[in-house]
Amino acid sequence: MIKWIFSLLLLFTSLWGHAHEALFEALDVANAAEAHLKWYQKGDRWTFDNRYEERRDEILPLLEALGYFEAKEASKTHYDYAVVLGALHAAVQKRIDHLVAEYNRGVRFDTIVFLTGKRPVHPEKEVGFTGTETTVMIQVWNTTPMPEELRTLPLIIIDAPPLPEQGRPTTESTLLAWLEENPKPGSCLFFSSQPYVICQDTIIRYILPPSFEIETIGPEGGRNLPLAVLLDTVARGFYWSELLLQKDLR
Template sequence: MLVPAPSSGTKTMPGWKSRFHYRFNYQRFLVGTLMYLSMLSQADTVDPGQHYKMLTLTLDELLTELCISHAPTLESMIDTTQVWRRKPGQERWELPGLDISTDKRDKVLDLLEKLGLISPIGPLTRQYDYALLLGATAPGMKRRLDLLTEWWRQGVRFKRLIFLVGQRPLTPGADYLDILTKKSDQKTPDPLPFTETEAAIMLHQLVPMPEAMKALPVEFIDTPRNWRSGFWHRPNTRDTLKHWVKSGPLPGTALVISEQPHGIYQKEVVRQELPGFDIDLAAGPADPATNLPIYLDALALWLYNLKPFIPGAEQPAPSKTMIPPGRH
């Protein structure tokens, strides 16, 4: 049976509150995390692969805190959480905020921390065959590439860098390419990238990294969009993995590069789509500016993908409950 992330041995940083009370500085996080990650405990983090009862209790507490009526079984609660999912065609950055009190928000964040959606997660070993950098907005991909670069400087090694990206048209209000290129000391590309794949290619050229890392074989998995129900749907994590598998990669060890709150969901999807691979996760911390609906959407998405592997859970019929493209 597949065991959902965070896996046994994964190290997380306890206590989200201290990070939320100062202005977020990604370099400061990198330095602090890399120095202390091996010393940190995962005692307060749920490992649902072994402790479904604890997952059930935590979800029950979360749903109760948000005043959402639900049945007491894990399967039922997973179904209930799907109310938090984005609408078809809606992106994460388009989700509105949730108007709740500060005390209630703090309690919800404590529970999300316990579920493993806030703190960073570091790699468990130093040698991998692949680094799988998952697509995102251009700033998100830059943060992930910066994170991977810092891990390289700390001794983590991999043989190939795979960008799992696609033909999502870039969005000016979310991708901020003009800001990214102005910060670079290198010559700005002309014209600017139009798709997520093109942005990944640009970032690989512009982001500073050690020469040995820059010289590694790199692949950009340019996954096409899908036309369904009268709309173009951008490729999702699962789509990009399926597209890469068509090229026939040899099974091996793979380090998934993501950031919270999406890391555990994406690791679960990678595990499902790459049987025979040994999957690990390195995820940066959740941005303090992340609003609660984004956390809840990520949680619901992870639980949906986890449900088929929960003992005794009934799989929904694909024809009736298949999540629309771009949402998983």
């Protein structure tokens, strides 16, 4: 147990340490706690204040070095679950396309899970869709070209309710809604998209019990997002990594 915790601490240091020190120095913050205070923004990403954009050319290479933009592929060839994380339509399409690409690459799953919910369709960012995020995901799944063997796999849809403050579900609330269904523990390949893979992987590891084997992947992307969104994602990763570390040290 002590050896395992020590390995976790080494992993935490290697992932969030040296490269983030360069980021801290560039943006004049002392540590992860101060970075979270300065970079985290409440609300939906498209409502964020546009901060730090004048530093884009300096900051993007540092985020690139941290792995926020590169594609992530599955490390194994079989998983009990392929779990697609909900999002706006454009991101959902990328995630399902990546799932199909992984299947075509030889990765197999027993069951598909959509972690989504009753977020109303965004009138500007999801033009042509009606209903909720859940109906968008179902429509994308039904219209995306894929092998018939993949399309006919069992599909579980977690249609989580919106949280009162956000007006929509979150990554963590959809995970908790799935756990309420008492899924059989097993190996899970989660489908996110960049630049959110690292942060969402940390949230998943915090929420799910250790009986679930977790891996999170996604297609490349994120380089053109506002720097405020990118730094907010880094800040959220700090927050959830600290919670995960505290949980595993209990």
